[in-house]
Amino acid sequence: MESLKFRFKNGRHDGGSRPQLVGVVSSGNLEVLIEPVPLNGACEIEVKTAAHGFGAIWEAVMTDFHARWPLANTRISINDMGATPAVVSLRLDQAVETMLGAA
Template sequence: METLTYEYRGGRPVNSPPPSVLVGVVGSGNLEVLVEPAPLGGLCRVEVQTAAVGFGATWQAVLDDVFARHPLADVRISINDVGATPAVVGLRLDQALDAFAGGTQP
């Protein structure tokens, strides 16, 4: 297990966000993503717990792409991962952040 934390600046807060959004399941090759509004002084913070150790640089690359697509502020993203591939991680985050910004639970 490895715990990784990433922080992004320069995003925009979502107007009247939902209390939380949860997508995915903690199963092999899958992950769960929990998105919540949080008073982080404009930060977007991503906390990852992953069963696959040693992929910090890959997470950084995937999350950079995700933040470029969804530049959000004052958001806490919590991830429990069981070895999902980068493509699956990207899709799950798109799914979660679309729902968060759209204000509906998927």
């Protein structure tokens, strides 16, 4: 497993009040855990992936995600088994929408 970490500062929106889990880790898919934590306005994302050597693609997907959802005080944990960038974006959007809807 490869582990990647991303941190985005100066988010504008707190993530919510309760942790949320979306997706299922299985062949070609991933799960996303999103949770509110005090991070001085930052959003931290940790990716554990079975697909090695795709750090630049993950960085592009996470940067795009943060541009759409500038979260603050939020930690996101991703467990990936080879999902495509489109599926990653979909799951991240689902996680945020679920979290904000549960607030």
